[in-house]
Amino acid sequence: MVEIDADVIALRRHFGVPADDARFRVLHADGVRWLGETQTRSDVLLIDAFGAEGVAHTLLDTDFHANAFRHLGGHGVLAMNLAGARESFAPHVARLLEIFDERVIAIPVREDGNHILFAFRDPAFTPRWNWMRSQAHALQARTGLDFPNLARALEAGERQGHAWRLAR
Structure with missing residues (x-):
């Protein structure tokens, strides 16, 4: 998950965002920029x-x-x-x-x-x-x-x- 707003990340439990693990993590970044720069596939x-x-x-x-x-x-x-x-x-x-x-x-x-x-x-x-x-x-x-x-x-x-x- 890429989230630009640190407050949303801080409230991740409230929004039902699971804890980071081997298959999932939250990045604090601009999603538009991240998607343009990443080489990974989903x-x-x-x-x-x-x-x-x-x-x-x-x-x-x-x-x-x-x-x-x-x-x-x-x-x-x-x-x-x-x-x-x-x-x-x-x-x-x-x-x-x-x-x-x-x-x-x-x-x-x-x-x-x-x-x-x-x-x-x-x-x-x-x-x-x-x-x-x-x-x-x-x-x-x-x-x-x-x-x-x-x-x-x-x-x-x-x-x-x-x-x-x-x-x-």
Whole structure:
């Protein structure tokens, strides 16, 4: 996890951020700069970058989206929280649709008006909805979390072209 705000790091327990270990650690740094400089690869990138007006404009003022694509491994997935006015996040959605060659699915978060965007690096990515549903039920049985609802939301978001609508 890369966090620019030392206060957020200090309150990591409050935000549910786990303790550092061999597989996870928190870096106090500018995520935009770090992503542009790092040579490491990740399977998943979780982006939750906000300023006073919504999604941070600095992401658009840099090569952040292209760097995120480069940073992901071959089957990597970017998940991004979108909040605020549509005008603040529509350019980010449009840029990700371009960089990820339209392999982007968005779903609404009905409870708070946010949207979650998933972008897939793999050029051969094609959602396998039947498989995903069966995996979602198995995960729910193991964890108690509502993965079947997430699978339904992803399928609906893809079929309805929600990402394209958000980009306009």
